[in-house]
Amino acid sequence: MAGTVIGEGLTIEGDISGDEEIVIHGNLRGRLTTSDAVTVGGTAVVGADITGASLSVAGQVTGDVTASERVDIQAGGKLVGDIKAARFTIADGASFKGNVDMEL
Amino acid sequence: MAESSVIGAGTIVSGHVRGDGSLEILGRVEGDVNVTGNVVIGASGRVRGSVSGAELTIAGHVQGDLRGTLAVLLESGARVAGDISSPRVGIAPGALARGHVQTDGEPAAVARPASAAARPAAAVARPDALRDLRRAAPAPAAPARLAPVAPARVAPARPNPPIQPSVAKVPARAETRAETRPEPRKPDAAKPAVAPPPAAAPPEPEFVPVRPLKVEPRRPPPPVVPVLGKGVKAKKKKSHD
Numbered sequence: 001m002a003g004t005v006i007g008e009g010l011t012i013e014g015d016i017s018g019d020e021e022i023v024i025h026g027n028l029r030g031r032l033t034t035s036d037a038v039t040v041g042g043t044a045v046v047g048a049d050i051t052g053a054s055l056s057v058a059g060q061v062t063g064d065v066t067a068s069e070r071v072d073i074q075a076g077g078k079l080v081g082d083i084k085a086a087r088f089t090i091a092d093g094a095s096f097k098g099n100v101d102m103e104l
Numbered sequence: 105m106a107e108s109s110v111i112g113a114g115t116i117v118s119g120h121v122r123g124d125g126s127l128e129i130l131g132r133v134e135g136d137v138n139v140t141g142n143v144v145i146g147a148s149g150r151v152r153g154s155v156s157g158a159e160l161t162i163a164g165h166v167q168g169d170l171r172g173t174l175a176v177l178l179e180s181g182a183r184v185a186g187d188i189s190s191p192r193v194g195i196a197p198g199a200l201a202r203g204h205v206q207t208d209g210e211p212a213a214v215a216r217p218a219s220a221a222a223r224p225a226a227a228v229a230r231p232d233a234l235r236d237l238r239r240a241a242p243a244p245a246a247p248a249r250l251a252p253v254a255p256a257r258v259a260p261a262r263p264n265p266p267i268q269p270s271v272a273k274v275p276a277r278a279e280t281r282a283e284t285r286p287e288p289r290k291p292d293a294a295k296p297a298v299a300p301p302p303a304a305a306p307p308e309p310e311f312v313p314v315r316p317l318k319v320e321p322r323r324p325p326p327p328v329v330p331v332l333g334k335g336v337k338a339k340k341k342k343s344h345d
Contacts, residue, residue, distance in 0.1 A: 003112030007125045010109045014119010014135055020112045030119055 003036070008043045022052070024059075042076060055085075057094075064098075108141070113148045120153075127157070129164070136168070147181055154186070162199075169203075 003020025006012060010026035017033040024032075025041040031049050032038060038052040044059035054069040057077040065071055067085040075093035082099040090096050108126045111117055115131035126141035129149040136153040137143060143157035149164030156171040163179040170176050172190035180198030189206040 003110075004115040004131070005108070005110040007107035007109035007123075007127075009107060009124035010121065010127065010139065011123045012117060012119055012121050014117060014121075016115060016117050016119075018112065018115030018131065020114040022112075022115065025107060026109065026123060034115070 006044075008041075040077070049081075111149075113146075145182075160190070 004022045006024045006026045008025040015031045019035045021036045023039045024044040033051045037054045040057045042058040046061045049063040051066045055071045058074040060078045064081045070087035071085040073094040075091040078095045084101045113130040118134040122138040128144045130146040132150040137155040142159040145164040147163045152167045154169040159174045160172040160176045162182040165183040169186040170188045175192035176190040177194040178199035182199040187204040
C-alpha cells in the first residue's frame with residue numbers, strides 16, 4: 001500500500017517530502033522529495049521537481065527529475081524537464097522533452 | 105473526484121492542500137487544508153494550519169482552526185489548539201482542545217445547544233414555558249385575552265367598586281366613571297395585550313406569548329438608583345470630615 005496518495009481532485013501547493021511511496025492522481029505544484037518510489041497517475045498534473053528512488057509517469061509532469069534507481073514514462077505520459085537517473089525508459093506513445101543524464 | 109487521498113505517516117507536506125474528495129492525514133502538514141470531503145487526521149497526524157472539510161475526525165495534533173460543514177469530532181488523544189466551528193462538535197474524553205468552540209447551524213442537532221447555542225433552544229422552549237406560566241398565574245395574561253371574562257376577574261382583584269356598580273347600579277355611573285378613570289386604562293393596558301398577538305401571530309407565532317408579558321414591564325420602571333441632589337455626596341463627605 002502506498003504511503004501517500006494524492007487523490008484526483010486534490011491540489012497541493014507546496015513541498016512534499018518523506019520516506020515512503022507517493023502516488024499522485026491529483027495536482028501538485030511545488031517540490032516532491034522522497035526516498036521511495038513516486039508514481040504519477042494518468043489523471044495527475046504535476047509541476048514540480050521530483051526526487052525519489054524511482055519515478056513512473058502516466059500523467060503530466062513538468063520539472064526536473066532525479067531518481068536514484070529509474071525513471072519510466074508510460075504510454076500516454078508526458079514529461080518536460082531534465083532527467084537524472086541510472087535507468088530511463090520511454091514507452092511508445094509517451095512524450096518527453098528535456099535532457100537526460102544517466103551517469104549515476 | 106471523490107477519490108480519497110492519504111498523506112502517509114512518513115510524509116511532510118509544507119503548503120496548502122485543497123480540492124475535492126476526502127483526505128486522511130497520517131503524516132505532517134504545515135499549511136492549510138481545505139477539502140470538500142471528510143478529513144481524518146490519524147493519531148500520528150500533525151497539522152499546523154487551518155483545516156476545513158465536511159466531517160473532520162481528529163485523533164492527532166492540530167495547531168489551527170477547524171471548520172467542519174457537517175461535524176468536527178475530536179477523538180481520544182487529539183490535541184487541538186485553535187477555534188472549532190461546526191454544526192456538530194464532539195469532544196471525546198481524552199481529547200484536548202484549546203480555543204473557541206462554536207456549534208452553529210442546526211440548533212437541536214446535539215444536546216449541547218443548551219450551552220453553546222442557547223438561543224435556538226430558548227426560542228423553542230419559550231412557547232411552552234409561557235403557556236405554563238399562563239396556566240400557573242392566569243390573572244394578568246389569560247383574562248386579558250378572554251375579553252368577556254376579563255372584567256369579572258380583574259375587577260375584584262383591583263378596584264372592587266367600579267365594576268359592580270357599573271353592572272348593577274346604572275344610575276351611579278357618573279360616580280363610578282369618576283372613580284373608574286383608572287379602569288378604562290386597564291382595558292387599554294389589556295388591549296395591547298390582546299391586540300398584538302393576532303398582529304404578530306402570522307409571522308412569528310413563537311413571539312406572540314412574549315408580548316403580554318412585555319406589556320406589564322412597559323409601565324415606568326421603578327427607579328434603580330436613588331436620585332441624589334447635586335452636591336449631596338459632597339455634603340455627606342464634608343459632614344464626615
